[in-house]
Amino acid sequence: MLDMTPATVSERSALKINPAKTCQPVGAVYAALGVHGCLPHSHGSQGCCAYHRSHLTRHFKEPVMASTSSFTEGSSVFGGMANLTQAFGTIFEMYDPDIVAVHTTCLSEVIGDDIPTIISKAREEGKIPEGKLVVHCNTPSFVGSHVTGFSAMVKGFVKYLSENTGTRTTAVNILPGWVEPSDMTELKRIVAIFGLPAIMLPDTSSVLDAPATGEHAFFPKGGTTLPELKAMGDARATLSLGSWASLDAATLLETKCGVPFQELDLPIGLAATDRFIQSLKALAGVDVPVQIEDERGRLVDVISDMHQYLSGRKVAIYGDPDHVIALTEFCRDMDMLPVHVLTGSVGNAFETRIHAILADSVPNANVKAQGDLFLLHQWIKNEPVDLLLGTTYGKFIGRAEDIPLVRVGWPILDRVGHSYFPTVGYLGSLRLAAEIISAIQERQDRDAPDHAFELVL
Amino acid sequence: MDLLDDRKRQVVTAGEVRAVVCDRPSVAGSVTQRACSFCGSRVVLYPIADALHLVHGPVGCAAYTWDIRGAQSSGPQLHRLSFNTDVREEEVIFGGEKKLARALRELVVIHKPKGAFVYATCLTGVIGDDVDAVCRMATAELGIPIIPVQSEGFKGTKKDGYSAACRALDQLIGTGPTEGIGPYSVNILGDFNIAGEIWTIKGYLERMGVEVVATLTGDGRVDTIRRAHGVKLNIVQCAGSMTSVAKLMKEKYGIPYVQVSFFGLEDCADALYQIAKHFGDPEMMRRTKEIVRTETEAVLPELARIRKDLEGKKAALYVGGAFKAFSLVKALRQIGMQVAMAGTQTGGPADYEHLKELCDADTILADDSNPLEMASWLALRDVDLFIGGVKERPVAFKLGIGFCDHNHERKIGLAGFEGCAAFAREVHATVTSPVWSLVPRRAGRGLA
Secondary structure, three states, X not given: OOOOOOOOOOOOOOOEEOEOOOOHHHHHHHXXXXXXXXXXXXXXXXXXXXXXXXXXXXXXXXXXXOEEXXXXXXXXXXXXXXXXXXHHHHHHHHOOOOEEEEEEOHHHHHHOOOHHHHHHHHHHOOOOOOOOEEEEEOOOOOOOOHHHHHHHHHHHHHHHHOOXXXXXXXXXXXXXXXXXXXXXXXXXHHHHHOOOOEEEOOOOOOOOOOOOOOOOOOOOOOOEOHHHHHHHHHOOEEEEEOHHHHHHHHHXXXXXXXXXXXXXXXXXXXXXXXXXXXXXHHHHOOOOOHHHHHHHHHHHHHHHHOHHHHOOOEEEEEEOHHHHHHHHHHHHHOOOEEEEEEEOOOOHHHHXXXXXXXXXXXXXXXXXXXXXXXXXXXXXXXXXXOEEEEOHHHHHHHHHHOOOEEEOOOOOOOOOOOOOOOOOHHHHHHHHHHHHHHHHHHHHHHHOOHHHOOOOO | OOOOHHHHOOEEEOOOOOOOOOOOOOOOOOOOOOOOHHHHHHXXXXXXXXXXXXXXXXXXXXXXXXXXXXXXXXXXXXHHOOEEOOOXXXXXXXXXXXXXXXXXXXXXXXXXXXXXXXXXXXXHHHOOOXXXXXXXXXXXXXXXXXXXXXXOHHHOOHHHHHHHHHHHHHHHOOOOOOXXXXXXXXXXXXXXXXXXXXXHHHHHHHHHOOEEEEEEEOOEOHHHHHOHHHOOEEEEOOHHHHHHHHHHHHHHHOOOEEEOOOOOHHHHHHHHHHHHHHHOOHHHHHHHXXXXXXXXXXXXXXXXXXXXXXXXXEEEEEEOOHHHHHHHHHHHHHOOOEEEEEEEOOOOHHHHHHHHHHOOOOOEEEEOOOHHHHHHHHHHOOOOEEEEOOOOHHHHHHHOOEEEEOOOOOOOOOOHHHHHHHHHHHHHHXXXXXXXXXXXXXXXXXXX
């Protein structure tokens, strides 16, 4: 009944069905939540803010705080300056954050509100108390996707707050990209094993995976601190993980503060984690610690033990470009066949990169940026797969076609665990590999006739 | 806690003479739990299952409203797909009308729907797209009703969106045949069939001998809505969202309406009696009494058992509309619980006066509240249960307080007599859950 997708692909130039992305502002909210004492502020109608908070809450099962300019019809005619100015007053009186991170919406962008001017006027008028900070980024929802919104906010923090004081420190900036709190914790653990002091931006660990204490912390204890944000400008290097989410901020840290950067993929899977580890090794000037080598060895061990279940399995991968690129490479390295690869986000670079990864193993793969899940479903109807790898939104396809789904990426609205157990690094990749293998084996058990249903797999 | 001076007038205790100031926009800068007009229109119309719902605007408005409400359909599931024009920079400059017209043509080829609703958004409103005109042309060209919904987000709160949805429904009602509709016929307005609730209500009505013609909008269908003007009575459940359709139908077609609630034993029985009384058929009244008696008897023993455990425990509730708050206060009292706080996103002055009458003198009543305030009240009054929606849930859990979703994400039907038992069971399970004894703030207090 839920299968309403015809196999024949018809021309669509205007209609999107079942999107594989959402709009920029929610990314700005997620990034801002990763700064300590920061209140994300949505400059637009209050529905935007309500939707972003609800959606993030559905994914993290955590309270998500953000304020809104609560635009009315009047603001849409006369501009939102009065709303934003009043908002600063309300925010600092009522919620007392250290920093407010303003992002725009389609409405305030079309009206043409000039946020920096409004901020400086509000400061002149005393609406922003001494010692309190306000940063902003532009996130019109008719440009980019939630991923570029995330990128814009991270860049916004660097633009406003990072400073080069002239003294280089030994710290390394880690821009983790749009990953889970669990991934950020894992990245910090790995970097610490190399003995490298690191600053991570944003850092949603201990914010969106906060423990139950019986209290509601409006500003949870985690997040990049303001001194850290400032000190990023003095760091010796930046590791940009995931180009869609991190490269803009990394580039700005170089041009503004002279901090050189390395562009890396999200360290998901063996090869991408190897590259990440090589960068850390070079920065730290040490051999790869035994602990890390062992973790790598365990991942290789599991993939080897189970390769017969993975070999030749067709997989459809969809979601955000940074995730999809890393996942495609990982699946290829495990001898799986990513025959359909799709993102809702923009970027020809995505298609080029995926084709390059699959050039030898799946040269005829269906690859598309700015696609939607309706198209992915049509592809699958024409060439079935053994596994779906992506967000919760794929569950409709999974049900219609009876294909198992391993959930990875954002959002995951119907399962728990993603914010606590990482998918980055060798151990995170091991967890993901185990989930993939389990899904395949579950299916094998389910489909096996009695005579072939075995105790040992 | 300290409230902004501006906010203080929106919060009272029920015993105070002072009225709750409400029906005003949220203060800019607050972490309001409210949403926008678009959200209101979308939740009201979304359950019409064989219509195609096209969001004309940016992708976000479509993505966030894709299958987020468990509005169940007994047949078609077309409403559960997400259709969107994904308006981009090019359309912002040159206008989005052509793209909208193209999208409508493309989707009719693929899905051949019975009708379509086209939702305007902030973006298409501010760039000045004439959605009405495109819909008129598309209706003529494609041969199905394509109805514009004036749901630009900046036009107000959800309540304003409800009105826009009602105006859209008004365009559909009255366009179908009314032959064969009997004398004891009704439409159910304002139930969205979350967790199949409309089927429960329909079951009672059918047993009473009442013919349900159209359900607006839960498990709704384009064709039945088109003939909805053939009924003799409209039953309005969610007053905030649907009263204006009932009023319009009264003016246009002379159809009377009753405002009822199917939440809580008292309200549910009252609803059925009101309907039976309207039709004035003694036999129907007899059947109704029989239904109320058997259904009540079926759940009372369980409610009594549950009440023993919950007696004296405290609840807080924060809901969208006031009608639900009224029912919940009564339903909670039935299982022995006191209401320490009651708030709504969109209640009006008369609603809050009525809430004052229903609640205890020290009950906090709040209009357009925010998580900071609510968290402080929940802790201050040491409540055992919070009733709300998705944004309220994690706040309750962080505080170590039981929670019941009475909004889009409820998974168990809470309407009708059996719904009362389900509600009581759900409240009992969460309030007496041993997990709260694990939360530091409440540790050592022992199990409930």
